[in-house]
Amino acid sequence: MAVRIVFFASLREQLACSSLDWEGRSPQETVASLREKLAREQFPESGAVLLADTVLAAVNQVMAQPEQAVADGDEVAFFPPVTGG
Amino acid sequence: MDIQVSIQPEDFDIAELQAALLGGGAGEGAVATFTGYVRGSHAGQALEAMELEHYPGMTEKSITDIVQRAAKRWPVMSARVVHRVGRLAPGERIVWVGVASAHREAAFAACEFIMDYLKTSAPFWKKEFTGSGAHWVEERASDVQRRNRWS
Numbered sequence: 168m169a170v171r172i173v174f175f176a177s178l179r180e181q182l183a184c185s186s187l188d189w190e191g192r193s194p195q196e197t198v199a200s201l202r203e204k205l206a207r208e209q210f211p212e213s214g215a216v217l218l219a220d221t222v223l224a225a226v227n228q229v230m231a232q233p234e235q236a237v238a239d240g241d242e243v244a245f246f247p248p249v250t251g252g
Numbered sequence: 253m254d255i256q257v258s259i260q261p262e263d264f265d266i267a268e269l270q271a272a273l274l275g276g277g278a279g280e281g282a283v284a285t286f287t288g289y290v291r292g293s294h295a296g297q298a299l300e301a302m303e304l305e306h307y308p309g310m311t312e313k314s315i316t317d318i319v320q321r322a323a324k325r326w327p328v329m330s331a332r333v334v335h336r337v338g339r340l341a342p343g344e345r346i347v348w349v350g351v352a353s354a355h356r357e358a359a360f361a362a363c364e365f366i367m368d369y370l371k372t373s374a375p376f377w378k379k380e381f382t383g384s385g386a387h388w389v390e391e392r393a394s395d396v397q398r399r400n401r402w403s
Contacts, residue, residue: 176305176377177388221391225375228310244307244375248391251304251335251376252288252347252367 168239170196172205175246181216192239198224199233201243221248253323254330257315259306261338264348273330273352280329280352284359286367292342294389297382304337304346307375311335318369322351325365326358333366335376368399 169188179185191204202224206214216222224231225244237243254275258264266287274280290302319331334348349366353359378389 173307175307175375176379225307225310228307228313230373244310246307246375247377247388249371249373249375250378250389250391251306251374252371 170201170237170239171242172201173242173244175244177247178216178222178245182210182213184210192237196237197233198226198231198235198237198243201237202233202245217245222246223248253320253328255316255319255323256332257312257319258332258334259308259311259337260334261336263336263345264334266345266348269332269334269348270350273332273350275330278329279354281354282356282359283350283352284356284363285348285350286363287345288347288367290340290342290344290346294380294382297384299342299380299382301342301381302340302346303379303381304335304340305377305379306335306337311375314374315366315370318366318374321369322362322365326353326362328353328358328362331362331366333370335370335374337376365402368395368402371395372399 169190170192172189173186174182174184202217206217223246226235227242273283293299315333322328328351330352332350336346349363351359351363372395379386380389
């Protein structure tokens with residue numbers, strides 16, 4: 168089973184990707200390790216934007232810290248700081 | 253506690269929303285509301301349009317959570333939040349927050365709390381279009397400072 172990855176706003180545009188299913192999960196995967204793998208392996212050209220300090224993450228639609236574990240079937244979102252209202 | 257959150261492309265009717273806050277007739281003595289509009293300029297440049305993107309599902313949950321936290325701090329009787337997404341022109345309404353309570357102090361405070369957290373933690377992103385192109389709006393430190401007053 169894959170991990171569902173979604174990107175929003177400027178990240179979605181810069182990576183030219185709104186979502187993908189990631190099959191390369193390792194047993195100890197965290198938000199931080201997933202982010203590094205995606206930047207390196209999935210987006211070798213544009214991945215640097217994913218590693219910016221300001222990038223936020225959510226797991227299953229709840230804000231997540233870098234050390235949070237990622238399991239099969241999870242939805243992991245990466246996005247820039249929010250600017251609604 | 254009656255909470256309703258709506259994320260929608262369509263405009264909304266403020267009078268209708270405010271009347272719905274008082275539907276129960278449960279002794280509300282005060283309603284505080286906030287309406288946000290698209291400004292006509294950004295950094296001195298005329299704004300042609302704005303596009304608002306959100307994270308379907310998470311955005312609704314995030315706002316509901318913010319309203320529930322407000323209701324734990326103040327005796328809120330009902331609250332509604334409407335936020336538009338999609339393409340908007342200057343002068344159009346973006347967001348509406350309404351809070352009903354027995355007294356004005358709780359209504360004012362809860363309404364401001366909800367807006368301050370919505371701006372800094374609900375997943376929405378604004379893109380502005382001006383004569384010189386499009387750009388994503390950046391997070392403002394002053395918005396974060398305003399929110400941090402509550403913690």
